[in-house]
Amino acid sequence: MTELNRLSACEAARKIAAKEITSEQLVRACLARIADRDAQVQAWQHVDAQAAIAQARELDRSASRGPLHGVPLGVKDIFDTHDMPSEYGCAIYKGNRPGADAGTVAKARHGGMVILGKTVTTELATHVPSRTRNPHNPEHTPGGSSAGSAAAVADAMVPLAIGTQTVGSTIRPASYCGVVGYKPSFNLLSRAGCKVEGDSLDTVGVLARSVPDVACYAGAQTNDERLVRLSEVDGALKIGICPTFDIGLAKSETLQALERAGKELATAGARIAQVALPEAFRPLREAHFTVFMFEMWRSFSDELYRNPQGLDPSLRERCEQGGRISGEAYRKALAIGYACRAMFADVMGDCDVLIAPSAPGEAPRGLASTGDPVFNQIWSFLWTPAVTVPVHRGPNGLPVGLQVCGRIGEDPRTLAAAWWVHRAMAG
Numbered sequence: 001m002t003e004l005n006r007l008s009a010c011e012a013a014r015k016i017a018a019k020e021i022t023s024e025q026l027v028r029a030c031l032a033r034i035a036d037r038d039a040q041v042q043a044w045q046h047v048d049a050q051a052a053i054a055q056a057r058e059l060d061r062s063a064s065r066g067p068l069h070g071v072p073l074g075v076k077d078i079f080d081t082h083d084m085p086s087e088y089g090c091a092i093y094k095g096n097r098p099g100a101d102a103g104t105v106a107k108a109r110h111g112g113m114v115i116l117g118k119t120v121t122t123e124l125a126t127h128v129p130s131r132t133r134n135p136h137n138p139e140h141t142p143g144g145s146s147a148g149s150a151a152a153v154a155d156a157m158v159p160l161a162i163g164t165q166t167v168g169s170t171i172r173p174a175s176y177c178g179v180v181g182y183k184p185s186f187n188l189l190s191r192a193g194c195k196v197e198g199d200s201l202d203t204v205g206v207l208a209r210s211v212p213d214v215a216c217y218a219g220a221q222t223n224d225e226r227l228v229r230l231s232e233v234d235g236a237l238k239i240g241i242c243p244t245f246d247i248g249l250a251k252s253e254t255l256q257a258l259e260r261a262g263k264e265l266a267t268a269g270a271r272i273a274q275v276a277l278p279e280a281f282r283p284l285r286e287a288h289f290t291v292f293m294f295e296m297w298r299s300f301s302d303e304l305y306r307n308p309q310g311l312d313p314s315l316r317e318r319c320e321q322g323g324r325i326s327g328e329a330y331r332k333a334l335a336i337g338y339a340c341r342a343m344f345a346d347v348m349g350d351c352d353v354l355i356a357p358s359a360p361g362e363a364p365r366g367l368a369s370t371g372d373p374v375f376n377q378i379w380s381f382l383w384t385p386a387v388t389v390p391v392h393r394g395p396n397g398l399p400v401g402l403q404v405c406g407r408i409g410e411d412p413r414t415l416a417a418a419w420w421v422h423r424a425m426a427g
Contacts (some may be wrong), residue, residue: 004028009216045077068216073161080102122145129367153179174390179207179209239352252395253400284381359401
């Protein structure tokens with residue numbers, strides 16, 4: 001019998017609805033796993049076991065409130081929670097107690113999910129590494145900035161967790177930790193009550209161990225039945241293999257994963273095409289960096305100017321660098337993003353989705369860096385839905401993911417295709 005903490009979110013919800021298990025039993029199994037493993041993995045910033053059990057007991061006594069009723073949720077400590085500290089991974093906010101939940105947390109709570117605790121984030125969800133370790137090998141990074149959420153899900157401490165992505169903070173840690181990571185179309189999920197880094201880039205992400213789980217969370221948040229009950233596809237897909245302009249930075253394991261995808265998905269019934277991005281897309285990554293740096297400086301102005309010593313020196317330097325970007329340069333970079341988004345549907349042509357690298361390779365050794373987001377920047381800037389699925393292993397036996405990208409706003413189709421890709425390559 002599967003240990004309760006290893007159930008998928010959807011399977012756990014079905015069992016709770018059928019009275020086969022209780023929310024309290026599930027929460028206790030997750031808490032036991034945290035007690036056993038978190039000293040090594042260090043995925044959690046705050047867990048109140050008694051409060052989580054009390055939430056579960058109340059839900060076990062109540063009628064179903066939503067499709068994930070009774071299922072525990074890990075919340076990246078970049079989201080406000082009215083009943084837990086929200087410290088944003090930053091010394092400036094030590095002991096910070098907001099008076100309200102972030103929008104996505106409030107909706108999850110209202111829909112019957114148990115807010116299990118706050119997961120570790122890098123400082124202000126930036127590049128500064130956190131203490132979290134990769135659960136597959138603690139000598140390797142779990143990625144960032146949604147480090148705790150990815151590691152907690154990968155280590156079966158919680159079936160579902162939320163994170164954010166401005167550059168690659170959901171997709172890359174999902175790949176490194178071997179879980180499913182979903183970056184929705186821009187602004188699909190509410191960012192209210194989330195510590196903002198980049199106004200035109202920040203996206204709420206979802207991490208789980210299966211594609212239907214991340215889809216169901218998004219569906220419950222948006223009242224979209226197409227996501228709550230994700231449709232299966234029969235394999236009659238046209239899939240574009242899109243290595244992007246930066247494929248020269250990919251390691252052998254990522255190249256092998258792309259090659260496998262072309263062969264195995266064709267064998268499973270998909271039509272495969274090679275898709276090259278047009279030259280007009282070449283400046284996207286640099287433009288993304290300009291927008292990211294400018295907006296980070298703007299968002300963190302209070303921290304930078306009122307409490308600069310509370311910031312990591314490298315983050316303070318980046319904010320200062322962002323402040324040296326001219327308004328004209330920022331506007332030109334934004335314009336590149338708008339232009340490429342307008343062209344993106346034509347670039348995809350008759351492909352249902354594109355498959356691209358999630359990261360250069362498996363998680364790098366060491367904790368001094370969260371890894372390179374080079375393969376995430378353009379998709380964040382294009383506002384497309386992107387879903388990382390674990391499909392391969394690197395030379396150190398660590399997970400390697402590929403991301404399935406779709407047209408802006410076509411999240412149900414993209415997720416359904418990602419589900420099929422995950423199963424086709426896992427088999």
